[in-house]
Amino acid sequence: MSISLKQIRYFIAAAESGRISQAAVELNVSQSAVTAAVQQLETILGVRLLERHAAGVALTREGNRFLLHGRNIMAAVAEAVREPRAAGAAVTGTVRVGVTYTVSGYFLPRHHARFASSFPGVTVSLFEAPRDVIEQALLDGALDIAVMLVSNLQARDALASETLIRSRRRLWLPAEHPLLRQGRVGLSDVARHPYIMLTVDEAGHTAGRYWALTPFRPEVSFRTSSVESVRSMVAAGMGVTILSDLVYRPWSLEGQRLERRQVEDDIPTMDVGLAWRADTELTPAARTFREFVNLACAGQG
Amino acid sequence: MSISLKQIRYFIAAAESGRISQAAVELNVSQSAVTAAVQQLETILGVRLLERHAAGVALTREGNRFLLHGRNIMAAVAEAVREPRAAGAAVTGTVRVGVTYTVSGYFLPRHHARFASSFPGVTVSLFEAPRDVIEQALLDGALDIAVMLVSNLQARDALASETLIRSRRRLWLPAEHPLLRQGRVGLSDVARHPYIMLTVDEAGHTAGRYWALTPFRPEVSFRTSSVESVRSMVAAGMGVTILSDLVYRPWSLEGQRLERRQVEDDIPTMDVGLAWRADTELTPAARTFREFVNLACAGQG
DNA sequence: CGAACGGTATCGGATTTTTCGAAAACGGGC
């Protein structure tokens, strides 16, 4: 049997009032219904959520934690039900969106078609460029909004930004690589193998930041601006690399397998997000775009 | 009748496979069950979610939108069910938390007791100070993490941060104020009335930023570092102010009523969030604290 | 020490909801 919203609603009421019988009154159901709902929840989760006392019930640690989750779920449901009628049929206009390399290939495509069908009146005009060009275009007013790696953002004062997803960077290896069999893998181990360096989206610069915290340096054997090329070279055993899960695929174009491993050292995540000019209001079309992408990325951050 | 998780699950399956009958097979239920679930959903929401064609079903605009919400809900549920057993009973240690004025009075109390009971092994050591002092303490390693107004953060390179909640800033007015009856209210209107300026948490500096975008200036009649005092003075009709919803209460300490109105001009939100030193890993206790506060604030941002 | 009290757990029966399978209606494509 599976969890249900009713169980969550009853549990929240019981937790908040501190008495099952009181919660039952507030919910306009019988006390036994609330008791049963909480018990079902406890059975499914395999945890005791409430401590039963003579004076009522109190939350256990796990109950406390689940209460937070439960409230989030109910909030998400309320948001979903909240006037789905006004689904922006009326919004029209053009939104000029700047994107960087990684974003245009690996992030935006998932959402683009969906946005177009949700908002037929809004035209998305895409513009791919390096980070600095996009920042300037935003400041000049040539772009309304940008989807980019916000961790690389420079003009933090003049541009507002928000993070949409965080993608973990991990070590990419060919199948049968010795590091796959090793217990722990750190940057010191990576430094002993040829390294394929990606050069787009300031990947080299980012890599420099976390390598700089160690005494080691990657032994770069090849630099390329193509992720497909990185995959092929790693799969062919010509080197290893560290890149984000967002651009990872288990197969190279030639069909050879790629493996992936967590690195012990602390490597920052790759943060994809939105940026726009801070001191001007977004156009209606841009605001719509922002809301949509936010919604589409919620709950997978 | 109310929405249920089953309906959402069935709808998502139908939307993804594009055929109700196919979705039914995947869900191991009959076609009619899926049909009924989608219809119930459509009835409750008052919107058509799927277009029925001879070849199957396609999402409407509203269906598209609801699909995103539905996925978020299911993700939230999955997260809630995911091993609630390991609810950090084992985590022990001390986390040194820096807070600024607004946070310590209006944000943290809600979560503090709850955190303490969820993680009895973790001691929270609180330290209230102005923003600049806290930033320095983070950099010095005297604090593990801080809860503060991240929009005011200065050391953006050395400190990592994330936003927890955004609180809208609105105009506070005494009951029966003429601006309450006016159609639209902008900063130009506010400038014509005496203004009570709060001086804590760089509120004055923040206010300066959005006033600077207009030709108007607030006619400051009084400056204070006490929010209670602001409330009392506004309630008594001695002036108006613009402050965030987080610190708003409908009554002053004397029991007089306060009203609140949206301002036409674009006023930035007050963003409460976490900050910590970027180049060192969080301690286990600090990580626990971070995860907890994130969870507690999800779905109300 | 025992009875009264306030609370939760349990149980059987009634009710509501959900599900199923078959048949009917629908819409394109040939």
Add this chain to the structure above:
DNA sequence: GCCCGTTTTCGAAAAATCCGATACCGTTCG
């Protein structure tokens, strides 16, 4: 105009939920 795959409809069967009464348990008070 008919065929095919699909969705909708419908009544009966199954499942679940709910209720109310009762049993139970710990505290408090006489």
